Amino acid sequence: MSINIRNKKEIEFLKKPNKIVAQTLDLLSKHAQEGMTTLELDKIAEDFILSNGGIPAFKGLYGFPNAVCISVNSVIIHGIPDKTPLKSGDIVGFDVGVAFDGWYGDGAVTIGIGEISPKDKQLIACAKDTLYEAIDKIKVGLRFKELTKMIEDCILEKGFVPLRGFCGHGIGRKPHEEPEIPNYLESPTTHSGPKIKEGMVFCLEPMICQNSGEPKILSDNWGVTSADGLNGSHYEHTIAIIEGKAKILTEI
Template structure:
């Protein structure tokens, strides 16, 4: 496994696309209201990204047809925007990728539309709180396996389970780089594998299921749900290790 180490100049290059990710997520959150279609939201995001001289990184990536992954209710990740109109009580996840001058940013949020159930509030809080809890533990010398264990424990203690088969990842000159960072331990010794080093840049993205983490791919070949059929949630930040500490590049 070869994990890229970025110098300070390269991390500076990564700040622009990741700031745009954060701003796009904020814009989408403001427009995610009852009666708005997923395609309208996708266009709002694409127009904003392009207006800022960047490119929606997910459009065309592995054949994905739109600018933003928009996942509603039981769809946890990789939802394809369509004509669905958001309604009161929905939860919706936005996953945004931006490419600017050959450097990539990536981030995601899940939020509620109008009044949502207490269970969905807990579900969203689990993804967000787990992400920030994991970030607080990042330090030089910590193994990525240990970080996966921290994420899994944080999810389980909140009464939920991680989605299996999908993971966080490195990022930089490509949207997905080494290492893969699962949200759970995959059976190997926690003391094995690579350690976090100064200059590493990676995405953490807890993906939360309610009772069963086994994934199911929808007929569109993109949307991912849990076999339990219940709502899920997803949060993501891009993090750089700078001066021995985590810096969230997608937070604005």
């Protein structure tokens, strides 16, 4: 496994696409209202990214057809925008990738439309709080497996389970680089594998299910739900290790 180490100049380059990601997520969150279709939101996001000199990194990536992954209710990740209007009580996840001058940024949020159920509020809070709690604990020398266990423990303590089969990842000159960072341990030990080092840049993205973490791929071959068919949530930040600590790049 070869994990890229970025120097200060390269991290400065990475700040621009990640800032556009953050701004796009904020714009989508403000425009997402009852009656708006996810296809309309996708167009708003694409226009904004292009107007800021960026390129929607997900459009065409592995064949994905749109600028933004927009996942509604039981679709946890990789939802394809369509003409279905959002309604009060829906929860919707936005996953945005941006390329700018050959560097990539990536981030995601899940929000509620109108009044959502208490369970869905807890579901969204689990993804968001887990992400920030994990970021706060990152330090140079921590193994990625230790970070994975922290994420998994946090999700389980909040009464939910992580989606399996999908993970966080490195990012830089490509939208997906080494390492893979699962939200669950695949082996019992955390005392092996690579350690976090100064200059590493990667994405953490808790993906939350209610009862079952087993994934189910929809007939469009993109949208991912849980085998339990219940609502899920997703949050993501791109972070850089600067002066021994995690610096969030996907914040305005």
